Amino acid sequence: MSWQERIRLDEDWTGVTDPALRKKLQNKINQRALRARKRRDRQEALVLQSKNDRADRPRYALLRPRPDPVKRPTTLSEAVTMMTRFSIAARERYYAADPCLDQLFTLSKFNVLRAFVDNMAALGLSIETMGEDDISPFSTDASRNRNSAIVPASLFPTTTQSSTPHHPWLDCFPIPRMRDNLVKAAESFNDCELCTDIMDPTNGDIGMMVWGDPWLPQNWEVSELFVQKWSWVIQGCPEIFIHSNYWRARRGLKKLQVSSM
Known part of the structure; x- marks a missing residue:
């Protein structure tokens, strides 16, 4: 800044002859x-200090080596047990300020499994009713349907x-037409393969994701590969x-097309 720029109008000393006033x-x-x-x-x-503070902060390794492959659950009770263990481990890392991106994929599977467990509870079902040969009580007990006033509308x-025997896990989807499609298909499809593609696919593209209360259809999302395989x-x-x-747009992904079915 030049001396001319620092001078205000009432401080211009260039024409002042009095030495004391000039000084x-x-x-x-x-x-x-x-x-x-x-x-x-x-x-x-302050700017320099801020940069130094950021440089001195510990940097957490978000990407960690994948642990050794674990045995996949063969029953719903085993899956729930694994889900509980994962929940505890994820919370511990969160509270320790030690997040791990490798858990995101598992977290998505965890949310889907938890969604089925929550919807199962909303229907008044239990893990014990999910055996391989169990039949949905809604197709064998007419009084159960009449007493389902507390069941969310999407799961009713x-x-x-009510008229076709089927496995009770099919009752847990919050989209009525989807449930009907599955129930009508009966033994013509491999329900274990469907379950795997939804929650634990080998191709890495989870078939379904749940973003909120699982009994609300608007919180469910299907993947592009799921649409192609299970149209x-x-x-x-x-x-x-x-x-x-809607959910894909929030992540910047292109829209699913009905024509891809």
């Missing part, structure tokens, strides 16, 4: 310049569910595309 004005200008320089130095020191058994399951379910595209 007083010059001192005033110099003191103001000194204060401005000190303010600038303090600001630069359809006429097809008949979601036949006549346009809402699943609407909901899925």
Whole structure:
């Protein structure tokens, strides 16, 4: 800053002949310049300190080697046990400020499994009713349907569910038409393969994801590969595309197309 820029109109000493007044004005200008320089130095020191603080912070390794492959659960009770263990481990890392991106994929599977467990509870079902040969009580006990006033509307058994014997895990999908498609297909598809593609696919593309209360259809999302492989399951379910595209858009992904079915 030049001396001309530092001078205010009432401090212009260029035409002052009185030595004392001239010196007083010059001192005033110099003191103001000194204060401005000190303010600038303090600001630069704060910026430098902030950079040093960031450099000194510990950097957490978000990507960790994958642990040795674990045995996949063969029953729902085993899956729930594994889900509980994972929940505890994830919370411990969160509270220790030691996150791990490698857990994100597992977390997505965890959310889907938890969704089925929560919907199972909402239907008044238990893990014990999920054996390989168990039949949905909604298709064998008419009184159970009449006493289902507390069941969320999206999970309330359809006429097809009530009249056709089927495995109770199919009752846990919150989209009625999807449940009907599965129940009508009966033994014509491999339900174990469907379950694997939904929650633990080998291709790494989780078939379904759940983003909120699992009894609300709008919180469910299907993947592109799931649409291609299991198109008949979601036949006549346009809402699943609407909901899925909403969640995909939030992650910057392209829309699913009905034509891909």
